[in-house]
Amino acid sequence: MQLTEIRIAGFGGQGVMLSAHIIGKAAAVYQGAYATMTQSFGPEARGGAASAQVILSDRPVLYPYVTRPDILIAMSQEAYHRFLPELKPNGLLLVESDLVRISDLPAGVRVHSIPATRLAEELGRRMVLNVVMVGFFGAITALLEPDALRKAVIDSVPPATRDLNVRAFEKGFEYGLSTLHGERKIETDHPPLPLESQH
Amino acid sequence: MPHADPKGVLTGVHFMDGDHAACEGAIAAGARFAAGYPITPSTEIVERFAARIPTVGGVFIQMEDELAASIAIAGAVWAGAKAFTVTSGPGFSLMMEHIGFAAMTETPCVFINVQRGGPSTGLPTLPAQADMMQARWGSHGDYEIIALCPNSPQECFDLAIRAFNLAEEFRVPVMFMMDEVVGHMTEKVVIPPAEQIQIYPRRHTRLPPGEYKPFEPGPDLVPDMVHAGEGYRFHVTGLTHDERGYPSMTVAAQDRLVKRLKAKITRAADRLACYETDGVEGADVVVVCYGITSRVALRAVHLARERGVKVGWLRLITVWPFPTKQLRALARQIKAFVVPELNLGQMVLEVERAAAGQAETISVPHAGGGVHDPEQILDAIMEVVR
Incomplete structure (x- = not known):
């Protein structure tokens, strides 16, 4: 895996930190890659914007x-x-479609x-929207093995909510596959993104 | 050496931040007492200790302030526990008196400082490395400490164990100098099985009460300990004391005691020296760094090598005692040292002293609140070879 920088942002309470933690854990613990996660602390982390x-x-x-x-990954208009x-030219933008109106998008x-929040509500718990988003990320980017992500989800949530979170992950993943319209096969055969190495 | 008590070892592969990893290292090392006055960015360490220690068997006390926290650990040690406290800059300043007390009374303990921007309350949530001289010189009088500097969550775990082991072996307070970035970054942390973790046990006397003298040193200049309630008479004081532990305020007693406190560390300096290098052989320039800055510096070193510069990288792991002899030998082979750090020039003074004029020493200061842009360090390297 080439060096890939990911920013996940939304508002407090959406589970931004946990989604970043799951992605990092999937890479570092279950896929033998390296992952470093940092997060914003201090006044800017309160209430409004949360970013990992x-x-x-x-x-x-x-x-x-x-x-x-x-x-x-933008889960609020403010985060967007x-x-x-700061997104790279030719970068990938994943958004929560009910919460972010796309405007001024660079070519x-x-x-x-x-619509991660709506999909989470269909599962009965709005709070799993972050894990829906992780599933969506997994399908669209194909950066990480789905099973690595799934294990990281299971390993990162309270035992009582494991099933719900796995269903949230699958729902986001399926939604991602369906939006790719069958392009996924091609994308997994090649590096999904034209990324530059940091090293 | 015996191995760790499996009860305290969370064997497995984790995705964990440096604060949590340092806490797990402390517990794996056998720490069963911590006292603290929680402060950002170190709070997660005591938070985790408070949550974990009831399942392992131990005590956490949230004290009324840092003075109390730093002396409570001394009490716990003399009662038989391995103990530590955790703080950041403002609290570290308040603990200075008791660092001196621990050094004078040869109380093995660990002070964790997750450094943030200062002086005073400074930047509570943002990084710095500006307490490096304070760690060495913050308390009054002549004394020696050991200081270690991790640069990743994995090393927070590994070096925390070494910090406790060195504290026990040398009966000295060990400063564990993290920084906000290393404390709050999350990475893979592998915690090995307990039988693979070596633990330096408390140096307990084999002599019976009556023959035992609490401050009579062994051949390594370190005395053996006893604990309260074991039937030994002993006296622990911050006053200059003789081998029985009684105050003895004479020139001769002062000379004997203070010189030994210093010599027990300086005599072992070669063994304590610990650093990591990359491409130092044949280099024209060597970047000397520690903590989070070492990672940013290595990126700059890679960039400089792409431009054809022969540049080495030396990361200090044991920062105090400073590896003077090793750096002096290196100074003879190179043109310059470049020393980036998140302060306005602290360890660079030690590098300069070690270089003793044989190599140029260039400081790359940063006032803290973030890390260097690798380009800043690259510029300093390129300037030297120009």
Whole structure:
């Protein structure tokens, strides 16, 4: 896996940190890659914007912060506006379609959207929207093995909510596959994104 | 050496931040007492200890302030526990008196400082490495400590165990100098089985009460201990004391005691020296760094090598005692040291002292609140070879 910088942002309570934790854990613990996760602390982390950063690589990660993300997962309008400018040209943007209105999109950015909150509500618990998003991320990017992500979900949530979270993951993953319209086969045969190495 | 008590070892592969990993390292090392006054960015360490220690068997006390926390651990040690406290800059300042007390009374213990921007309350949630000289010199009088500096969550675990082992072996307070980035970053942490973790046990006397003298040193200049309630008479004081532990305020007693406190560490300096290198052989420039800055610096080193510069990288793991002899030998082979750190120039003074004029020493300061841009370090490297 080439070095991939991911920014996940939304508002407090959406489970932004947990989704970043699951992605990092899937890479580092279940797929033998390297992952470094950092998060915003302090006043900016309260209430409004919540943001987490994960760097995935097949080599040890040196610089710990995301500077030009390859992938931005935006789960609120504020997060979209705040972090879109730092997304790499030709980067990938994943959005919560009911919460983010796409505007001023730079040319070259690939966008995929999912009504993650609504899908989570269909499962009975709005709070699993972050895990729906992780499933969606897994299907769209094909960066990580689905099973690694699934194990990381199971390993990161309270035992009583495991089944619900696995269903949330599958729902997001299926939604992602369906939005790819069968392009997925091609994408898994090649690196899914034209990424530059940090090293 | 005996191995760790499996009860305290969370064997497995984890995705964990540096604070949590340091806590697991402390528990694996046998720490069964912590006292603290929680402070960002170190809070997660005591939070985890408070949650975990009832299942292992031990005590956490949230004290009224850092003075109390730092002396409570001394009490716990003399009652038989392995003990530590956890803080950040403002709390570390308040603990200085008791670091001196621990050094003077040869109380083995660990002080974890997750460094944030200062002075004073400074930048509670943001990184710095500006307490490095304070760790060495913060308390009054002549004394020695050991200080270790991890650069990843994995090393927070591994080095926390070494910190406790060194504290026991040398009967000295060990400073565990993390920084906010290392404390709050989450990475893979592998915790091995207990039987693969070696633990330096408390140096307990084999002499019976009556023959035992609490501050009579062995051949390594370190005395053996006893604990309260075991039937031994002993006296622990911050006053200059003789081998029986009684105050003895004479020039001769002061000379004997303070010189021994220093010598027990300096005599072992070669054995304590611990650093990691990359491409130092044949280098023109060597970047000397520690903690989170070492990772940013390695990125800069890679960039410089792409431009054809012969540049090495030396990461200090044991920061105090400073590996003077090793760096002096290296200074003879190179043109310059480049020293980036999240302060306005602290360990660079030690590098300069070690270089003793044989190699140029360039400081790459950063006032804290973030990490260097690798380009800043690269620029310093390129400037030297120009």
